[in-house]
Amino acid sequence: MDVTLTSADVVVLTDEERHVLTRRANAAKCPHRDLLRARIVLAAADGVANAQIARDVGVCEDTARRWRHRFCVQRLDGLKDRPRSGRPPVFTPVEVAEVKALACTRPADHDLPLTRWSTAELSTHAVAAGLVRPVSPSTIGRWLAADAIKPWQHRSWIFPRDPDFAVKASPVLDLYQRQYNGVELGADEYVISADEKSQLQALRRRHPETPAAPGQPRRVEFEYRRGGTLAYFAAYDVHHAQVHGMTAPKTGIVPFTHLVKQVMTQEPYASAKRVFWIVDNGSSHAGQASIDRMREAFPSAVLVHLPVHASWLNQVEIYFSILQRKAITTGDFTDLDDLAQRILAFEDRYNQNAEPFGWKYTRDHLNRHLNRLNNDGTLRQAA
Known part of the structure; x- marks a missing residue:
């Protein structure tokens, strides 16, 4: 319990205490109780009486007096909530642990036609299996939210299946660092990252969008008419942040060859010593044949x-x-030409102020990642 409260408590703040309390009093995301307590103490330090503090802050006078006194006795620690015993727990630690363990299993392992648990389903199954006494879904939700493991969350990923993954990926990561075969690239050597974005749809909304209004977001019509699809081929200069692109009716070797010609016949690439083209294994540029084809057309590529x-x-x-x-999602395009113009116009706009991506992933990061997968057996299982 508090000792006798008195309005005679004089609050004198150190510079550090004033800084902490001022930050709390003005913080946008500070808990409201902490904000009020900080304002009470700051006002008290400025010589304001408890009655006036109560009116200014919006609390009763006893509240202003209490936090003023607690600060005088315990300083900043006095503004914290005191421990409370709370209601005794209804469920035992074993019951809580059993439910958490169930949440970490797959529903299919219990012959349930589900891919993931809900708190209601966990409650029903746990009670039926005798793991816990009747418990509400909200209680289970609190148990899981307080735990370090979040079994309801998932993230899709693809683990490397190629046994030579590091051998093939490391030269690319070196090129991002302007190295090739252990030698620094010269000023007349360039690195291009290229690929195609296929099946871009020209969607025409059945009703024009409505602008945002007070209390109402911008609204985009859900229904649309399909205006066909096109492919966008892009070559991104990794170290100079310039994009060279073109659109085509579909993907394939021919349009990719046109993209290569578009880039390699303009400066600075036309007179470059070497231009490295980084690509995936898509059909437009797959295999040794694509390497030979590019070398024959442009020996420096x-x-x-x-x-x-x-x-x-x-x-x-x-x-x-x-x-x-930025340019396609929620767009409204009359036809494929409209979509193509949007894509190329965005490319021009992007190139005006673009800066290289802050790429920091190196071959050392990759090797550590692959070693971790190998140590936990992921790669061995994949093989």
Whole structure:
């Protein structure tokens, strides 16, 4: 219990205490109780009486007096909530652990036609299996939310299946660091990350969108008419952040060859010593045949293939993501020409102020990742 409260408590703050309390009092996400307590103490330090503090802050006078006194006795620690015993737990630690263990299993392991648990389903199954006494879904939700393991969350991923993954991926990561075969690239050598974004749809909304209004977001019509699809080929200069692109009716060797010609016949690439082209294993540029074809057409061009399932190491995919989010998603296009114009116009706009991506993933990071997968048996299982 508090000792006798008195309005005679004089609050004198150190510079550090004033800084902490001022930050709390002005913080946008500070708990409201902490904000009020900080304002009470700051006002008290400025010589304001308890009655006036109560009116200014919006609390009763006893509340202002209490927090003023607690600060005088315990300083900043006095503004914390005191421990409370709370209601005794209804469920035993073993029951809680049994439910958490159940949540970490797959429903299919219990012959249930589900891919994931809900708290209601966990409650029903746990009670039926005798793991716990009747418990509400909300209680189970609190148990799981407080645990370090979040079994309801998932993330899709593809683990490397190529036994030579590191051998094939490392040269690409070196090129991002401006090295090739252990030698620094010269000023007249360039690195291009290239790929195609296929099946881009020209969707025409059945009703024009409505602009945002107070209390109402911008609204985009859900129904649309299909205006066909096209492919967008892009070559991204990794170190100069310039995109060279073109659209085509569909993907294939011919349009990719046109993209290569578009880039390799303009400066600075036309007179470059070497231009490295990083690509995945798509049909437009797959295999040794694509390497030979590019070398024959442009002797200074070097085609470098990523391993299978390694598009996440291809920097042009980052640009494709930006294009999709900023120029295509929720778009309203009258036809394919309208879509193509939007894509190329965005490319021009992007090139005006683009800066290289802050790529920091090196072959050392890759080797550590592959070693971890190998040590936990993932790669051995995949093989």
